[in-house]
Amino acid sequence: MRKDWDVIVIGAGPAGLAAAAAACDAGAGVCLVERESRPGGILKQCIHDGFGLVRYGEKLTGPEYAWRDIEAVRRRNIPIWTETFLLELQRAGDGFVLTMQNREQAVFQLTARALVAATGCRERTARQIFIHGQRPAGIYTAGTVQHMINIQGYLPGRRCVILGSGDIGLIMARRLVLEGARVEGVYEIKPEPSGLTRNLVQCLQDYNIPLHLSTTVTRVLGRERVEGVVVCPADENLRPLPDRGRIVPCDTLVLSVGLIPENDILEPLGVELNPRTGGPVVDQRLAANVPGLFSCGNALHVNDLVDYVSESGEIAGRAAAAYALGRTQPPNHAELVPEGDILYAVPGRLDLAAGGKAVVYLRANRTIGNARLTISAGDKTVLRKRYPVLRPPEMERIVLDLADLPAGAGAVKLSLRGEENG
Amino acid sequence: MAKELICIQCPQGCRLQVSGRGEGLKVRGNKCARGIAYAGKELTNPSRTLTTTVRTCFPDFPVLPVRTRGEVPLARIFACMEEINAVRVERRLRPGDVVLDRLAGTGVPLIATADMGEGKAVYH
Numbered sequence: 001m002r003k004d005w006d007v008i009v010i011g012a013g014p015a016g017l018a019a020a021a022a023a024c025d026a027g028a029g030v031c032l033v034e035r036e037s038r039p040g041g042i043l044k045q046c047i048h049d050g051f052g053l054v055r056y057g058e059k060l061t062g063p064e065y066a067w068r069d070i071e072a073v074r075r076r077n078i079p080i081w082t083e084t085f086l087l088e089l090q091r092a093g094d095g096f097v098l099t100m101q102n103r104e105q106a107v108f109q110l111t112a113r114a115l116v117a118a119t120g121c122r123e124r125t126a127r128q129i130f131i132h133g134q135r136p137a138g139i140y141t142a143g144t145v146q147h148m149i150n151i152q153g154y155l156p157g158r159r160c161v162i163l164g165s166g167d168i169g170l171i172m173a174r175r176l177v178l179e180g181a182r183v184e185g186v187y188e189i190k191p192e193p194s195g196l197t198r199n200l201v202q203c204l205q206d207y208n209i210p211l212h213l214s215t216t217v218t219r220v221l222g223r224e225r226v227e228g229v230v231v232c233p234a235d236e237n238l239r240p241l242p243d244r245g246r247i248v249p250c251d252t253l254v255l256s257v258g259l260i261p262e263n264d265i266l267e268p269l270g271v272e273l274n275p276r277t278g279g280p281v282v283d284q285r286l287a288a289n290v291p292g293l294f295s296c297g298n299a300l301h302v303n304d305l306v307d308y309v310s311e312s313g314e315i316a317g318r319a320a321a322a323y324a325l326g327r328t329q330p331p332n333h334a335e336l337v338p339e340g341d342i343l344y345a346v347p348g349r350l351d352l353a354a355g356g357k358a359v360v361y362l363r364a365n366r367t368i369g370n371a372r373l374t375i376s377a378g379d380k381t382v383l384r385k386r387y388p389v390l391r392p393p394e395m396e397r398i399v400l401d402l403a404d405l406p407a408g409a410g411a412v413k414l415s416l417r418g419e420e421n422g
Numbered sequence: 423m424a425k426e427l428i429c430i431q432c433p434q435g436c437r438l439q440v441s442g443r444g445e446g447l448k449v450r451g452n453k454c455a456r457g458i459a460y461a462g463k464e465l466t467n468p469s470r471t472l473t474t475t476v477r478t479c480f481p482d483f484p485v486l487p488v489r490t491r492g493e494v495p496l497a498r499i500f501a502c503m504e505e506i507n508a509v510r511v512e513r514r515l516r517p518g519d520v521v522l523d524r525l526a527g528t529g530v531p532l533i534a535t536a537d538m539g540e541g542k543a544v545y546h
Contacts, residue, residue, distance in 0.1 A: 049489060053432050153484040201430050206468075305433060
């Protein structure tokens with residue numbers, strides 16, 4: 001068994017699978033490490049459809065989308081270490097040592113010239129949104145409910161309240177109703193829903209599930225099992241108004257309150273993280289500040305389309321292979337500075353030495369109309385784009401040709417200005 | 423009188439203004455042709471692809487994800503679910519394999535969407 005690799009990809013979800021195939025096609029010896037028993041990542045439990053419209057031009061379910069990537073990896077004979085847990089990552093010489101554990105080999109080590117971190121994200125929990133009190137059974141994140149129903153085949157409750165209007169929460173509201181549970185409502189503290197508009201239609205409207213905006217859950221009732229929740233309207237500063245609370249009886253509280261990129265394993269390497277995204281600060285090759293480390297997918301920033309997760313995997317995999325095979329120049333970085341109505345933009349810097357085209361992903365920080373996006377360096381504007389409406393849940397993707405930047409560009413400004421209430 | 427619909431054919435979620443019916447159907451606000459087809463269907467016979475799971479006899483793969491190959495009328499979804507809930511898969515299936523030929527009188531087949539593999543997955 002080979003111990004020394006050009007590229008090791010951590011995580012065999014859609015980002016990791018795409019990264020491994022791309023690294024292989026670029027000539028690198030590559031393998032994948034996956035802690036679960038099957039590859040496919042979160043797509044295994046995303047049995048609903050709507051995946052793949054950008055990448056394949058057709059509407060696939062999560063498992064079908066994952067299957068295409070798994071087959072692509074199999075055709076290339078790329079090894080996948082399943083049920084293998086990465087314990088520790090260290091730098092050694094000009095590469096990395098990975099200490100791993102699995103049933104067949106106990107604790108063992110592999111080395112790599114380059115690493116692709118495709119570790120995905122995890123869900124925000126009840127503790128992180130400050131729901132305190134007793135800890136009765138019946139409080140789950142939406143992803144846990146999805147795993148119970150779609151992978152294990154259990155219905156976690158009969159009468160459910162959903163807190164947060166993220167896409168997984170909306171999708172699980174429909175899923176619970178299809179499987180015979182009652183969904184009392186979806187409660188969102190903000191005045192606008194955070195999921196995609198089409199999920200409001202096909203998950204809530206189709207099944208007459210009420211959506212309560214500017215309303216949140218402030219208390220969970222019950223000792224052994226959830227017996228109900230207290231819901232309260234919230235003011236414009238997202239502060240609950242406790243004297244207007246009412247009790248909603250239920251046996252299950254489902255939380256769909258956001259996702260956080262999972263990069264803990266990278267900390268000992270001294271990786272620089274972007275506090276806005278929770279992912280590493282990268283350049284357009286998706287290279288982090290640690291030489292040889294690349295990041296992609298939801299570990300880089302939380303995406304709303306898997307198609308873009310795969311795209312970032314391909315970029316990172318190709319770049320990791322080029323690095324491992326000694327085909328890259330020392331970088332010459334210019335910061336990409338977001339301004340105005342931008343919540344965040346990825347990448348955070350541009351490597352002018354590598355050149356080529358940069359795929360830039362960005363989100364608006366509020367709903368805006370008649371929005372103007374400009375990219376400029378010095379007094380030269382290199383890209384202009386207009387949007388009738390931009391909403392924070394809907395990520396925008398633009399392509400910037402680095403050849404358009406003036407020579408010796410310092411900082412590159414990415415500016416978004418729009419009008420309120422678009 | 424124009425009716426407001428939100429197209430659900432892709433994540434863009436175009437806001438459609440729809441008036442007239444049949445030959446006289448007028449759609450505004452759509453960014454592609456799918457929006458027109460969606461609006462026409464939505465006014466006469468709203469239909470959806472149903473995605474759910476069926477039971478299997480395999481402990482390492484207790485439920486298999488499935489979908490309808492094509493759309494079924496929204497009003498027939500729960501009738502479809504009733505029929506799907508009675509199924510037990512006893513063969514290891516792959517994506518595209520047919521689970522039920524004609525679902526609940528709709529004429530639409532139900533197909534597997536996941537690869538059940540052979541026993542425990544080993545990839546190296």
